[in-house]
Amino acid sequence: MKKCTKCGATPVIIHRKASGQILCKECFIESITDKVLKGIRRNKLIEKGDKVAVALSGGKDSVMVLDILNSLYERNIIDLFAITIDEGIEGYREHGVEIAVKNANKLGLDHRIASIKDYFGKTLDEIMTDDCREHGACTYCGVFRRWIINKIAREEGATKIATGHNLDDETQAILMNYLEGNIDNLTRIGAKSEPKSDKFTVKIKPLREIPEKEVALYAIARELDVHFDECPYSRESFRGEVGRFIKELSVNHPTIMFSTLKGFDKIKPAIKKEFSGKKVKIGMCINCGEPASHELCRACLFSKKINNEE
Amino acid sequence: MTITVIYGNEKQTVEIQGNMTIKEVMDTMDISSQTVVVKKNNEIVMEEEIAEDGDIIEVIRVIYGG
Ligand SMILES: [Zn+2]
Ligand SMILES: [Zn+2]
Numbered sequence: 001m002k003k004c005t006k007c008g009a010t011p012v013i014i015h016r017k018a019s020g021q022i023l024c025k026e027c028f029i030e031s032i033t034d035k036v037l038k039g040i041r042r043n044k045l046i047e048k049g050d051k052v053a054v055a056l057s058g059g060k061d062s063v064m065v066l067d068i069l070n071s072l073y074e075r076n077i078i079d080l081f082a083i084t085i086d087e088g089i090e091g092y093r094e095h096g097v098e099i100a101v102k103n104a105n106k107l108g109l110d111h112r113i114a115s116i117k118d119y120f121g122k123t124l125d126e127i128m129t130d131d132c133r134e135h136g137a138c139t140y141c142g143v144f145r146r147w148i149i150n151k152i153a154r155e156e157g158a159t160k161i162a163t164g165h166n167l168d169d170e171t172q173a174i175l176m177n178y179l180e181g182n183i184d185n186l187t188r189i190g191a192k193s194e195p196k197s198d199k200f201t202v203k204i205k206p207l208r209e210i211p212e213k214e215v216a217l218y219a220i221a222r223e224l225d226v227h228f229d230e231c232p233y234s235r236e237s238f239r240g241e242v243g244r245f246i247k248e249l250s251v252n253h254p255t256i257m258f259s260t261l262k263g264f265d266k267i268k269p270a271i272k273k274e275f276s277g278k279k280v281k282i283g284m285c286i287n288c289g290e291p292a293s294h295e296l297c298r299a300c301l302f303s304k305k306i307n308n309e310e
Numbered sequence: 311m312t313i314t315v316i317y318g319n320e321k322q323t324v325e326i327q328g329n330m331t332i333k334e335v336m337d338t339m340d341i342s343s344q345t346v347v348v349k350k351n352n353e354i355v356m357e358e359e360i361a362e363d364g365d366i367i368e369v370i371r372v373i374y375g376g
Contacts, residue, residue: 002356011353011355012356013353013354013355013356014356015356015357015358022356025354060372168373212372212373213344213347213372213373216347216370216372216373217347217354219372220347220349220354220370220372221354228370228371228372230374231374234374247344247345247373250344251344
């Protein structure tokens with residue numbers, strides 16, 4: 001029987017092909033917690049006294065972020081609360097919201113729940129049944145979700161918004177934007193956002209260097225209450241195709257995602273310097289007052305269209 | 311040799327020949343071991359672990375689009 005390469009114990013739960021490490025449950029949890037906390041310090045994601053809002057979906061990634069940041073909250077280093085968005089996806093989202101509530105309650109944290117329908121008049125399902133819609137589900141969902149989270153974060157005085165993006169998500173975004181030639185988007189990928197307006201709260205990605213499979217393993221090893229359901233709209237996107245491609249490559253090349261991320265982080269300053277030439281002036285949306293680069297912010301523009309107000 | 315595999319809402323009995331790893335069992339069932347976490351008799355196991363007679367293998371799908 002294989003033994004833990006760190007402490008010698010059995011049974012073991014993971015063989016990290018990239019490093020050769022084999023770990024028991026305790027050493028795995030310790031190693032991954034350590035890695036996340038070190039990443040937070042190295043990238044200066046959190047400072048003492050921050051009030052952090054976790055965008056909590058109830059999936060493994062955001063529940064893991066909440067679990068790890070809670071250790072900083074318990075040591076009085078930060079203040080912490082959760083925001084959950086109900087997108088309105090029947091047969092999928094109810095379960096996630098329920099689990100998000102359980103997790104926030106278990107840790108005794110404040111929790112704000114808001115729905116896309118409350119703010120924009122329609123559920124995501126209702127938006128998607130309209131044949132005249134101009135975008136895919138992920139576009140509407142992303143724009144509305146970001147708008148609501150940003151607004152609530154500001155209302156609650158949050159200084160950071162933490163999201164559950166993992167290593168797979170991040171390499172997917174790098175590759176996808178590169179393949180599409182979307183250099184402007186590439187310059188915005190990173191562990192910590194650099195908002196163009198002080199009405200946008202800084203966003204941080206504490207799990208950015210953790211492979212998705214290890215996030216799942218952590219959630220199960222820690223016996224966290226999470227759901228592993230698949231969003232019914234996720235298959236539609238190009239992002240998904242790129243994701244499948246990198247995961248397939250990783251089977252025979254276990255370090256490929258990590259090297260993609262590290263390489264990108266190295267060239268990013270050069271890309272930024274070269275391509276941040278056109279400065280978009282950020283003003284205020286005439287409808288909602290949120291930051292916008294045109295008269296209307298994207299959320300208000302979409303909202304008008306889906307509610308036939310133009 | 312017989313093992314029981316629980317995958318989602320399905321529970322099935324699988325006949326296996328000789329020593330097979332969890333990964334090989336997954337391969338024969340067309341399940342990508344990249345996208346699942348496997349418990350053997352209620353304990354998380356690595357994919358190179360050998361399946362033994364009477365084992366109850368619980369396969370938890372954790373990644374979609376993989
Ligand atoms: Zn150990
Ligand atoms: Zn607006």
